Amino acid sequence: MSSSSYLDSQKERFLNELLDLLRIPSVSADPAYQKDVVRMAEATAEHLRKAGARNVEILETPGFPVVYGDYFVDAALPTVLVYGHYDVQPPDPIELWTSGPFEPVVKKTELHPEGAVFARGACDDKGQFFMHVKALEVLIHEGGVPCNLKFMIEGEEEVGSAHLAWFLEQNKTKLSCDLILISDTGILSNDQPSICTGLRGLSYVEVSVTGPNRDLHSGLYGGAVPNPINVLTRMIASLHDADGRIAVAGFYDKVVELSAEERAEMAKAPHSDEAYKKALDLKGLEGEKGYSTPERASIRPTLDVNGIWGGYTGEGAKTVIPSKAFAKISMRLVPDQDPDEITELFSRHFRSIAPESVTVEVHPHHGGRAYVSPIDTLGYQAASEAMEATFGKKPIPVRSGGSIPIVALFERELGAKSILFGFGLDSDAIHSPNEHYGLFNYYKGTETIPIFYRRFAALSARH
Ligand code: BES
Ligand code: MN
Ligand code: MN
Numbered sequence: 001m002s003s004s005s006y007l008d009s010q011k012e013r014f015l016n017e018l019l020d021l022l023r024i025p026s027v028s029a030d031p032a033y034q035k036d037v038v039r040m041a042e043a044t045a046e047h048l049r050k051a052g053a054r055n056v057e058i059l060e061t062p063g064f065p066v067v068y069g070d071y072f073v074d075a076a077l078p079t080v081l082v083y084g085h086y087d088v089q090p091p092d093p094i095e096l097w098t099s100g101p102f103e104p105v106v107k108k109t110e111l112h113p114e115g116a117v118f119a120r121g122a123c124d125d126k127g128q129f130f131m132h133v134k135a136l137e138v139l140i141h142e143g144g145v146p147c148n149l150k151f152m153i154e155g156e157e158e159v160g161s162a163h164l165a166w167f168l169e170q171n172k173t174k175l176s177c178d179l180i181l182i183s184d185t186g187i188l189s190n191d192q193p194s195i196c197t198g199l200r201g202l203s204y205v206e207v208s209v210t211g212p213n214r215d216l217h218s219g220l221y222g223g224a225v226p227n228p229i230n231v232l233t234r235m236i237a238s239l240h241d242a243d244g245r246i247a248v249a250g251f252y253d254k255v256v257e258l259s260a261e262e263r264a265e266m267a268k269a270p271h272s273d274e275a276y277k278k279a280l281d282l283k284g285l286e287g288e289k290g291y292s293t294p295e296r297a298s299i300r301p302t303l304d305v306n307g308i309w310g311g312y313t314g315e316g317a318k319t320v321i322p323s324k325a326f327a328k329i330s331m332r333l334v335p336d337q338d339p340d341e342i343t344e345l346f347s348r349h350f351r352s353i354a355p356e357s358v359t360v361e362v363h364p365h366h367g368g369r370a371y372v373s374p375i376d377t378l379g380y381q382a383a384s385e386a387m388e389a390t391f392g393k394k395p396i397p398v399r400s401g402g403s404i405p406i407v408a409l410f411e412r413e414l415g416a417k418s419i420l421f422g423f424g425l426d427s428d429a430i431h432s433p434n435e436h437y438g439l440f441n442y443y444k445g446t447e448t449i450p451i452f453y454r455r456f457a458a459l460s461a462r463h
Contacts, residue, residue: 064155084129160366185422198399339367368405
């Protein structure tokens with residue numbers, strides 16, 4: 001399949017348009033950016049309209065709006081729903097960025113010799129959802145759109161998509177489709193394409209431990225009262241056993257184990273522990289006994305403390321026994337763990353290990369189920385053929401460790417499978433300082449998406 005000459009002729013403009021979007025600080029987690037998030041929704045709608053989408057609307061939710069647009073060709077053709085998110089993670093720690101998080105610049109790196117755009121959201125997910133907007137424009141200029149398209153770009157993914165279950169229920173007909181296409185994941189490397197075939201689920205909780213009714217002088221009271229930080233850290237330390245397994249009772253009950261064949265298949269994907277350690281400046285790795293690094297980071301559930309605080313953390317020393325200590329804890333889940341059930345199991349376990357001297361509270365945050373996408377579908381085949389056409393190499397299926405909770409909901413509410421057609425790299429530093437997205441990846445995705453639609457329409461016609 002030949003590459004797009006329209007794309008080649010428009011590359012510079014396509015890049016500049018992305019840079020403009022990256023200047024909008026659409027941080028959904030921080031109310032200080034609320035107006036910018038709304039402005040980003042408007043800019044997204046405008047771009048969809050300009051690319052040629054019809055029925056473009058900004059659909060309100062109790063939170064940030066969903067941008068919708070479509071391109072109807074023929075009722076006899078299949079319909080693909082493109083999902084993405086226009087919100088981004090907070091940029092902090094800002095001081096570790098080498099250029100402003102919302103002042104996008106193109107810089108060359110070892111992995112991106114042709115340059116990469118540095119900005120918050122460059123890869124996750126503005127650069128990736130925008131490839132779909134540009135792919136629509138390319139198709140309209142080059143012989144037409146081969147199937148029906150719908151676009152749904154949301155603004156609350158990075159805060160858990162809390163209103164999307166409601167939104168899907170309200171808009172079932174509007175969003176009805178044969179397949180969902182999402183570019184919000186990655187490939188193994190620019191020489192080895194891959195298709196993401198799985199996402200982990202998530203259960204996120206915040207815990208607090210309360211000891212004395214006020215902060216105390218650690219000399220007058222120390223040694224005689226429960227110190228909530230000591231207690232909390234002791235409790236947290238007990239959540240894993242010596243084999244790296246999670247000690248929450250019942251936690252593994254529903255975990256689907258992979259067969260020896262599936263694990264052997266997984267082990268074929270290129271991976272080096274040495275390179276992995278080197279990229280992270282680590283002297284060693286840690287994880288569940290009996291599993292490889294790629295397995296630990298994708299097909300196995302985890303429990304991680306994401307933040308812990310309490311007591312005095314300011315300048316100098318303050319001798320104090322704090323009244324309270326807190327932690328945020330996330331559990332990545334695999335099929336068939338149920339996030340509500342896991343949250344409940346965690347709560348029960350965490351309370352049960354608390355000494356009587358303190359009060360423990362567990363507040364659940366968002367959650368979502370894991371997703372595994374089958375590879376014997378027309379959608380997967382179309383994705384595989386499209387990538388093979390543009391990369392010159394057949395992609396390998398790879399299960400990822402990240403989460404996009406909406407994907408499991410799509411299947412439940414719309415009865416459709418998702419193809420995770422992302423083009424980022426693990427090294428793109430999503431959620432971290434200096435997030436970037438390779439120009440190679442941006443253009444490759446924009447080139448590959450139209451081919452996906454053509455292949456999907458052709459394969460669907462034969463079935
Ligand atoms: N795009 C990511 C998820 C992702 C990245 C999956 C790379 C696979 C490969 C998404 O925006 C994200 O960050 N999801 C959150 C979950 C959400 C509920 C905050 C995550 O995985 O932590
Ligand atoms: Mn994302
Ligand atoms: Mn993200």
